[in-house]
Structure formats: C-alpha cells, structure tokens
Amino acid sequence: MSLGKNIQYLRKQKRITQEQLAEMMSVTRQTISKWEADEIIPELNKLVVLSDLFSCKLDALVKEDMNAGDEVYSEITVKRMKAFRMARYVMLTPNPEDDVNFYMENWARRSGLLDFQPDAMRIGWDFPFAISEMQNRFGLRGYVAAYILPEGFETSCPGVEFAEQKEADYAVITIQDPFAAAAGRIPNAYKRILDFLGANGFCEKPKKDILSCFEHVYEKEEITYMDVYIHVDSVSKTDSFTNFS
Numbered sequence: 001m002s003l004g005k006n007i008q009y010l011r012k013q014k015r016i017t018q019e020q021l022a023e024m025m026s027v028t029r030q031t032i033s034k035w036e037a038d039e040i041i042p043e044l045n046k047l048v049v050l051s052d053l054f055s056c057k058l059d060a061l062v063k064e065d066m067n068a069g070d071e072v073y074s075e076i077t078v079k080r081m082k083a084f085r086m087a088r089y090v091m092l093t094p095n096p097e098d099d100v101n102f103y104m105e106n107w108a109r110r111s112g113l114l115d116f117q118p119d120a121m122r123i124g125w126d127f128p129f130a131i132s133e134m135q136n137r138f139g140l141r142g143y144v145a146a147y148i149l150p151e152g153f154e155t156s157c158p159g160v161e162f163a164e165q166k167e168a169d170y171a172v173i174t175i176q177d178p179f180a181a182a183a184g185r186i187p188n189a190y191k192r193i194l195d196f197l198g199a200n201g202f203c204e205k206p207k208k209d210i211l212s213c214f215e216h217v218y219e220k221e222e223i224t225y226m227d228v229y230i231h232v233d234s235v236s237k238t239d240s241f242t243n244f245s
Helices: 004-011 016-025 027-036 044-054 058-063 095-109 133-140 178-199
Strands: 076-083 084-093 122-127 141-149 161-165 168-176 213-220 223-232
Touching: 004 027, 004 058, 004 178, 016 027, 016 044, 016 161, 044 058, 058 178, 084 095, 084 122, 095 122, 095 141, 178 213, 178 223
Parallel strands: none
Antiparallel strands: 076 168, 084 141, 084 161, 122 141, 122 213, 168 223, 213 223
16 A cells, blocks of 8 residues: 555546646645645645545545556446346435445335336436536435346335336446445446447447446445446447346
C-alpha cells in the first residue's frame, strides 16, 4: 500500500493535473509531487478534503491499494443479452446504492418474486439527473436498482416501475472483490472497457429502451464479484457470443 500512489492513481482517474489538484487543495504543485512520491504525508485535514474530492473513504485512501493489478479483473467479452422485462426504482439519497437495493429486496419479497425465483438477478446503475444543488448542498446522489423478471412471473405489487429492455450487445468485465477499493477498482473497470472498445473498433451506442450501462453484484464461493456491462454497437465481425441466462 502507498498513500502517494493512491493519490496519484485517483488524480489520474479524475483526469486532473498536479497543478489543478494543487489549486483545489490550496497547496503548491511541488507539495502534490511530494505527496505522490511519499516524501511527505498530507495533514489530516488535507486527507479529509482529498477523500471528499475523490469520493472515497478516508480509511481506504490511507490503507488500501486502489490501483489493483490485473488479477482482480477478468478478460473483457462481448455478450448478447436477450430482451427482458424488469421492475425498477430510483432513489436520491446520500447513500443511494444501499438504500435502493434494500428497498428493492423488500419489494421482491413482498411481490413473491424471490419465491418464484430465489436467484432473480438484481442490477443497478447511476441515475445522472440529480441537479448540482442537490448534490452540493445536500450530498444527494441517484441510483437505480432493478430486478430482471423471469418469464411467467406476474405481480400487481405496487411501488416499482415496470420497463422493457430490448435485445442488445454488451461489453462485460468482472471485478473480484470490487468494494475492497471501490473508488479505484470500479472506475478502472469502466475505463478498461472503454479502452477495449476503442482498440477493437467498437463504440458505445445509446439507444431508446436499452440500458447504456449497468452493474450486477453477486457472491460466489464466499467472494464478492461485480459484472460491469456497457452497451455497444451491434458487432458485424465474426465474434462469438455468450447468450445471457
């Protein structure tokens, strides 16, 4: 673990220079350079500001290795996902991921979904429409959680929005233990996919009735994994697809 390497890694993830970070932190560029080289350690109040700026926990910034190596990432594949119906809900709170996932899990139990299919797949994605005043003044962010509804399941249980997703192609990467260093591992997974798309002639393809991106978190042999999906243009090459099930 290196605090300096974490600062450098998160700065580059934000795509800001040492000069820009120095201005944000009210220090000199030389100070930023010394922080990143582990020549000096930022004062506690500066560490707090850094953790807020990079949207990570102070403990993670100081103790964890946020620039995880290749071993925590799978290879990127392109998968064709069949059309599906989903039940979804959005929340704007300071901690929307946990809040809306808790809400949707309760809905899934009340609606009978988890009795019908105990391993029903729950996905989530950022809700980008929170206005800046809500974010800056109240610390509110948005997140959507949804259950993919299995064929044959019907319910009149209220409290969600039902929506249809068309068949679509996605570039997918799997992260092992994503929350061990969430501020580094998850953004880096998105970056890896985008680099893969650029290197292989693919492109993101926003379309109506198709999710641009989403995440799926699950446990396997007592290890947490996250699959990150980014929608891509239909592939005309001789690629092999894995059907989503």
